[in-house]
Amino acid sequence: MSKSLLLAWVTACxxxxxxxxxxxxxxxxxxxxCWYQxxxxxxxxxxxxxxxxxxxxRVTGYALPLSLLGILISGYHIALQKVPALKELEACKAGVPCSQDYLNWFGFITIPMLSFIAFVIITVCLFFMKKQVSR
Known part of the structure; x- marks a missing residue:
């Protein structure tokens, strides 16, 4: 039984x-x-x-691309919220602006930050699994 796979699944859930x-x-x-994430x-x-x-x-082959792309999108989302100069590059033109913070704990924990952390945990677990399979 793979503990890494279990942790990745629980994190995603x-x-x-x-x-x-x-x-x-x-x-x-x-x-x-947020929808893309x-x-x-x-x-x-x-x-x-x-x-x-x-x-x-062997799930790493098709799950890893999703988690890596999630890291990129959530990282960009964090940058939009925390770097004022990037607001000009904001992708959200209609509806809720991507730079809006619904949640801001301790000045840095936002919804995209939570998403980023989840994608990182999943990615690290998948890399451990990939290393385990390649042995």
Missing amino acids: IAMISSLYMSEVLEYIPCTL RILMYPLAIILGVAFYKQDL
Whole structure:
């Protein structure tokens, strides 16, 4: 049994449930970049869950690209929120601006930061698994 795979799956599930809680219960309207992060995270919860059930450590081949892309998008989203000069490059033109902070704990923990941390945890777990498979 792979503990890395279990941690990656649990992380994806927590991220998915948290994002649904924020939008459906707290009624935070997701911006465009939040939707892109969800598009990458939600399938990971399913893919990693099935891989854990089947103990398929080869899941890294199709899960790793999703998590790496998630790191890039959430990193860009964090930069939009924290670097004022980047607001001119904002992708969100309609609806909720991507630079808006619904959540700002301790001045740096935002929703995209939580997403970034989840994608990093998943990516690190997948790299450990990839190393384990290649042995």
